Amino acid sequence: MSPDRSRANLPIPDAQHxxxxxxxxxxxxxxxxxxxxxxxxxxxxxxxxxxxxxxGFGASSAYGGxxxxxxxxxxxxGGLAFTRFHTTALCAPTxxxxxxGRNHHSVGMGAVPDLATSAPGYxxxxxxxxxxxxxxxxxxxxxTAQFGKCHEVPMWENSPxxxxxxxxxxxxxxxxxxxxxxxxxxxxxxxxxxxxxxxxTRTPEEGYHLTEDLADRAIAWIRQQKTLAxxxxxxxxxxxxxxxxxxxxxxxxxxxxxxxxxxxxxVLRDETFARQKALGVIPADAELTxxxxxxxxxxxxxxxxKPVLARQMEVxxxxxxxxxxxxxxxxxxxxxxxxxxxxFVIYMIGDNGASAEGTPHGTFNExxxxxxxxxxxxxxxxxxxxxxxxTPAANNHYAVGWAHATCTPYQWTKQVASHFGxxxxxxxxxxPAGFAARAETRAQFHHVTDITPTILDxxxxxxxxxxxxxxxxxxxxxxxxxxxxxxxxxxxxxxxxFEIVCNRGIYHQGWTAxxxxxxxxxxxxxxxxxxxTWELYDTTTDWSQARNLAAEHPDKLRHLQRLFLIxxxxxxxxxxxxxxxxxxxxxxxxxxxxxxxxxxxxxxGMGRLSESSVxxxxxxxxxxxxxxxxxEGAPSGVFIAQGGxxxxxxxxxxxxxxxxxxxxxxxxxxxxxxxEPVTPGAHQVRAEFAYEGGLGGPATVTLFVDGRxxxxxxxxxxxxxxxxxxxxxxxGCDSGSTVSDEYDEATSRFPGTVHWxxxxxxxxxxxxxxxxxxxxxxxxxxx
Numbered sequence: 001m002s003p004d005r006s007r008a009n010l011p012i013p014d015a016q017h018x019x020x021x022x023x024x025x026x027x028x029x030x031x032x033x034x035x036x037x038x039x040x041x042x043x044x045x046x047x048x049x050x051x052x053x054x055x056g057f058g059a060s061s062a063y064g065g066x067x068x069x070x071x072x073x074x075x076x077x078g079g080l081a082f083t084r085f086h087t088t089a090l091c092a093p094t095x096x097x098x099x100x101g102r103n104h105h106s107v108g109m110g111a112v113p114d115l116a117t118s119a120p121g122y123x124x125x126x127x128x129x130x131x132x133x134x135x136x137x138x139x140x141x142x143x144t145a146q147f148g149k150c151h152e153v154p155m156w157e158n159s160p161x162x163x164x165x166x167x168x169x170x171x172x173x174x175x176x177x178x179x180x181x182x183x184x185x186x187x188x189x190x191x192x193x194x195x196x197x198x199x200x201t202r203t204p205e206e207g208y209h210l211t212e213d214l215a216d217r218a219i220a221w222i223r224q225q226k227t228l229a230x231x232x233x234x235x236x237x238x239x240x241x242x243x244x245x246x247x248x249x250x251x252x253x254x255x256x257x258x259x260x261x262x263x264x265x266x267v268l269r270d271e272t273f274a275r276q277k278a279l280g281v282i283p284a285d286a287e288l289t290x291x292x293x294x295x296x297x298x299x300x301x302x303x304x305x306k307p308v309l310a311r312q313m314e315v316x317x318x319x320x321x322x323x324x325x326x327x328x329x330x331x332x333x334x335x336x337x338x339x340x341x342x343x344f345v346i347y348m349i350g351d352n353g354a355s356a357e358g359t360p361h362g363t364f365n366e367x368x369x370x371x372x373x374x375x376x377x378x379x380x381x382x383x384x385x386x387x388x389x390x391t392p393a394a395n396n397h398y399a400v401g402w403a404h405a406t407c408t409p410y411q412w413t414k415q416v417a418s419h420f421g422x423x424x425x426x427x428x429x430x431x432p433a434g435f436a437a438r439a440e441t442r443a444q445f446h447h448v449t450d451i452t453p454t455i456l457d458x459x460x461x462x463x464x465x466x467x468x469x470x471x472x473x474x475x476x477x478x479x480x481x482x483x484x485x486x487x488x489x490x491x492x493x494x495x496x497x498f499e500i501v502c503n504r505g506i507y508h509q510g511w512t513a514x515x516x517x518x519x520x521x522x523x524x525x526x527x528x529x530x531x532x533t534w535e536l537y538d539t540t541t542d543w544s545q546a547r548n549l550a551a552e553h554p555d556k557l558r559h560l561q562r563l564f565l566i567x568x569x570x571x572x573x574x575x576x577x578x579x580x581x582x583x584x585x586x587x588x589x590x591x592x593x594x595x596x597x598x599x600x601x602x603x604x605g606m607g608r609l610s611e612s613s614v615x616x617x618x619x620x621x622x623x624x625x626x627x628x629x630x631x632e633g634a635p636s637g638v639f640i641a642q643g644g645x646x647x648x649x650x651x652x653x654x655x656x657x658x659x660x661x662x663x664x665x666x667x668x669x670x671x672x673x674x675x676e677p678v679t680p681g682a683h684q685v686r687a688e689f690a691y692e693g694g695l696g697g698p699a700t701v702t703l704f705v706d707g708r709x710x711x712x713x714x715x716x717x718x719x720x721x722x723x724x725x726x727x728x729x730x731x732g733c734d735s736g737s738t739v740s741d742e743y744d745e746a747t748s749r750f751p752g753t754v755h756w757x758x759x760x761x762x763x764x765x766x767x768x769x770x771x772x773x774x775x776x777x778x779x780x781x782x783x
Contacts, residue, residue, distance in 0.1 A: 009466045010131070010139040012038070038141040040233060041460035045434060046343040047137075047235045048334065049451070050327055051098065052320075053091060053149065053183075053244035056354030056421070058269075058408030059320060063349070063426040064276030065406060066260065066268060067320040071328035072428055075347055077439045079430035080484065083281050084445045086507075087352050089415055089422035089500040091182060091244070092124075092151040094351040094448050099152075099171070099237075100130045101452030101463070101475040103497070105572040111501065112182055113155050114725075115583040118590035121572030124154045126166055131467035133452045134172030134235060140461050143225045143234045145175040147218045149241035151182050156592040159613035164195050173237070177217045179210075181610070184241055184726040186210045186248035187392040188644065188736040188745075190608060197608035199735065203745075204392045209250060211240045215326035219333040226337050233459075238330060242323040245355060245366050245397035247315045247390055254318035254390050261313040264298025264306070265401035266291065268313075272408040280441055281426075282409060287546035289411045294519055295404050296360055305361060308382045308389075312362045312398035315390035316406075342433045344458050346451060349426035354406040356413035356520040358397030364389070365646045365665050366397040371721045372523050373696065376667050392737070395646040395666065400521055409544045417500035418514035418535075420545055434458060435484035442483050444491035445507065449477030457481050476571070497567035502529060502578040506564040510540035513560035518578060526578050534561060584721055586612075598761050602640070604754035607730035611722065614642060614729045615759050618719055621691040621699075622761040624651055625684055629753040632680045636743065637750030638734045639685060640757045644727030645737035647719055651687050651757075652734075653678060653750070654742055658703050660687045661740035662715055669741060672701045672713035691762075696720030731757055 006012070015033070022030040059065040062072035062081060087094040092112040093104035100107050105121035107130045116124035126132070134144045146168040153166050158180050168176035177193050184190055187204040191197070202208035218238050225234050261268060269288065276282045291297070301309065327347070334340045358366060359374055364385050368374050389396045403413045407421035416422035427446075456463055457479035464472055483489040498505040498514075505514035515532040536550040536557045550557050568574050582588040593612070600615040617624075626639035634656030641650035646666040652659050656677030662670045678685065686704040691697065696719060702712040727736050734740075734748035 007140055008462050008464055010136065010464045010468070012139065037232075039231065040137075040141045044233050044459040044461070045431065046233045046334075046339060047455055047458070048330070048343055048345045049235070049237045049455075050345070050347045051095070051237070051239040051351055052323060052349050053239070053241055053351055054355040054414060055243055055320060055350035055425070056403065056407035056413065057350070057410060057424045057426055058272045058276065059354060059406035060324075060349045060426055062428065063281045064272050064279050064408075066272060067317040069320065069324035069349070071324045071331060072347055072349060072426070074328070075331070075345060075428045075430040078432065079345075079428060080435075080437055081281065081441045082427040082429065082446060083441050083443050085425055085427040086423040086445070086447045086496065087350065087425050088448065089352045089417035089498065089503070091351045093500065095239070096126065096152050097448045098451050099132045099134065100126065101133065101449050101477050102130050102473060103449060103476045103571040105499070106130065106473065106476065109152065110499070110573060111583070112151065113153060114182065116154060116589065116591045117577060117583060119575060119577070121574070122577060123591065124152070126152070127473070128468070128470045129473045131464065131470075131472060132171045133455060134168075134237070135467065136172070136456065136461065136464060137235045137459070138172045138174065139467070140459070141232065143229060143232055144173045145218070145221050145234070146173040146178065146237040146239070147214045148178040148239035149244075150176070150178060150180050153180050154591070155586070155612045156594045158610050159594055160195070160197065160608065162195065167195055169194050175221060178214065178239070179241065179726065181726055183244040183246070184210065185246060185395070185644070185737060186242065190726050190728055190736060209248070211242050211323050211326045214238070214240050215329045218330050222330070222333060223337065226339065238327065240323060240326070243316060243319045245358065246395040247312075247319045247398065248392075248394075249315060249319040249322045249390050251391070253322040254315050256321065257314040257317040260317070261310045262306075264301070264310075265405040266298045268405045269408045272405065276409065283543055286409060286543040288409045289544050289546045291404060292412065294522070295400050298401065302379065304383065305379050308386050309362055309399050309401070311386050311389050312396065313402045315396065316398050316402065318390065340432070343431070344434060344455070345430040346455075347428040347430070349428070352425070353412070353414040353416070353422040354403035355397070356400045356403040356415070358399055358403070359521045360400050362399035363397050365395040365667075367395060367647050367722065367724065368665050369397070369521070370725070371665070371696065371719060373665065373720070376665060381667070411545060412516065413520065415500055415518070415520040416503045416516055417498040418503045418505040418516045422500070422503070423498060429480075429484070431458070437485050437487070440487060442487060444480070444483050444489065444493070445496075446480055446491075446493050447477060447496050449475070450480050450493060451477070453477045453479040454481060495563070495567065497564055497571065497573065499568065499573045499576070502526070502576050504564060504568075504576075506560050506567060508560060508563055510538065511556065511560060512537045512539055512545065513557055513564065514545070523580065529576055529578070536560070581721070600759045602731050602757045602759070604732050604756065607728065607733065607735060609729040611642070611724065611729070615761060617689070617759060617761060618721065619691065619695055619697070620761050621689060622759060623686060623688045624757065624759050625686040626651060626757045627684050627755040628750070629682055629755070630678050630680050631752040634677050635751045636747065637752070638730070638732065638743070638748045639750060639754055640729065640731050641734035641739045641748070642729040643723035643739050645739070646724065648723045648727060648739040650734060650739040651685065652740070652743070652748075658685045658705055658710060659742070660701055660703060661742070662701065662718070663739045664715075664717060664719065670713060670715055671740075671742075672703055672711055674703050674705065674710035676710060678705055691718075
């Protein structure tokens with residue numbers, strides 16, 4: 001269908017009445033046109049956009065992988081499997097490009113929001129000139145809803161006070177149920193409905209899992225939408241966050257793969273490669289690329305560790321199959337409503353290549369990786385916890401070798417935007433009423449920026465010129481409809497640059513020039529940008545980038561390097577920025593901080609506060625003072641807790657005794673406890689944290705009640721960078737998984753009253769903390 005150009009300026013202007021104005025409604029000259037609810041052009045389909053997380057090209061069985069994904073296979077059998085579809089190599093950039101149709105730097109998402117800087121291409125701020133797809137569809141009469149992951153919110157805007165412009169409900173989605181951030185615990189997620197924090201309705205012991213919950217919510221919303229507005233198409237964005245780490249799945253799904261990966265990742269690559277050729281998702285002459293020397297061979301792994309690593313892959317495979325199953329439930333619900341024929345389903349099997357952020361040996365708690373503290377996790381520790389991988393007791397991530405294997409046949413993984421292992425993902429399109437092709441592959445080169453133009457094309461809706469009075473930048477992608485029923489159509493996406501953490505590349509008319517600058521799991525100093533080695537591949541004859549032609553065609557390489565710079569400047573990828581630790585720290589990165597100063601006062605009842613919503617207490621002396629009303633009966637309960645079972649701290653009462661727990665990555669929990677119970681009545685319970693210096697260095701914790709010291713203890717090591725990326729801070733309870741194992745979420749709620757909690761970081765110098773006596777005097781004067 002051709003687009004209706006009257007929809008080029010959004011919102012569509014209100015119709016104005018032109019005609020006779022009468023005095024009496026009974027006058028026969030009284031006439032008004034009927035009110036017509038806003039609807040898209042006739043024939044616009046329902047749209048179901050599914051996006052999985054951190055799934056490599058060679059993971060899903062639909063693309064020859066070892067993980068059973070019958071829903072993806074079913075949709076491919078009834079539609080098209082794209083074999084040269086690309087993402088950006090990182091989650092938030094892919095999602096920003098997906099939902100705007102623009103390159104990721106052009107919408108401020110050159111990296112994840114956690115690493116945002118003040119540079120326009122990396123500031124995580126979506127320009128008003130790039131109205132998102134959901135807003136365009138909503139303003140054209142679609143019902144819109146998002147379920148699952150949203151990682152496009154600037155760090156200084158992800159608190160309960162917003163602003164909410166880049167939250168889903170500020171981005172065109174009329175309904176949202178999911179989480180804000182890069183990943184979440186599948187058993188204890190930090191959930192929002194709209195912009196309101198909500199808690200899961202069940203516990204893991206009662207069978208709760210986030211993916212199932214999201215599918216339940218999506219099904220309920222679709223059913224309600226079709227019941228109440230059956231003539232109105234929907235746009236449902238289902239992005240469950242699986243299979244991003246932590247890899248969590250019900251044990252019965254994991255055990256389906258028991259023993260399947262005992263031969264290791266090198267054998268798995270060979271097996272997957274053979275299946276891919278048999279399926280036709282890679283050509284018969286494609287070559288299996290070499291394993292990089294930075295990734296160990298399976299035969300070189302210690303025999304004692306191999307069972308642990310094999311279990312890691314069993315967990316991931318179970319997680320992916322479990323996720324695909326619940327995507328299938330959503331598809332089944334659409335089919336049961338009799339609308340699957342006219343629903344345009346796009347199933348993106350990954351937002352980048354498989355994640356290599358788990359180190360060569362994998363990890364029981366990926367927060368160790370983010371904090372560069374992997375030395376705390378020994379082989380003996382991993383072996384002792386082998387049966388807990390994938391369960392609520394773990395925060396696990398698989399080894400690099402598995403990530404590389406599930407990107408077969410390509411080089412490298414997530415974050416490595418230079419090579420296809422980081423950017424090539426499976427994508428299935430299914431729309432029986434929209435195209436005739438069935439069970440076919442399409443090998444035209446395409447990019448995630450092509451999804452928005454394709455959906456608008458399918459709906460007959462033009463890319464708007466103005467939205468809310470703001471002139472829009474052009475879409476950077478192209479519609480893919482031209483090839484839906486024409487397998488031999490010439491590809492229309494001829495040029496595409498790539499850049500993530502200075503790994504960069506350019507595709508142009510079949511050739512690629514690429515350079516890998518950084519390695520996801522290696523924190524060592526990186527080379528100068530000008531020292532990076534560029535490679536050249538002719539992908540018209542070398543499907544997998546297996547044969548580097550840089551030496552044979554230096555002029556072609558120089559041409560493509562220059563083209564990369566042109567595209568990088570055009571779309572805002574410069575300046576390149578390979579800083580690592582500095583970009584975690586807002587003050588060095590140049591991004592705003594929600595909380596500034598040396599003191600923060602929190603009140604009872606406040607909760608689900610993200611880590612960026614709370615003053616930073618890491619690597620510095622600080623104090624935590626709770627003003628409370630203690631009831632009778634030697635009670636237990638939390639005054640304040642930050643983090644969860646895999647890192648954080650908590651100040652609470654245990655049978656009336658003042659207690660401080662410091663959780664170092666779930667490996668050690670140091671308990672500091674007072675010797676005498678706190679009596680009923682009004683009190684101030686305080687923990688002073690005397691830091692001894694360094695990054696993640698030691699500290700002494702002293703407990704006070706009403707200014708009187710009652711206990712102390714020593715921490716030999718502390719958290720250097722981040723307590724958690726999904727657990728939160730709560731006053732009066734400890735939501736999600738709990739910092740201390742002396743209570744659970746249900747028993748964490750303090751039975752008395754927490755009036756306020758004040759957190760003070762060192763005020764005179766880095767080693768000074770206001771004394772408990774002084775804090776007591778100041779608070780009494782305040783009252």
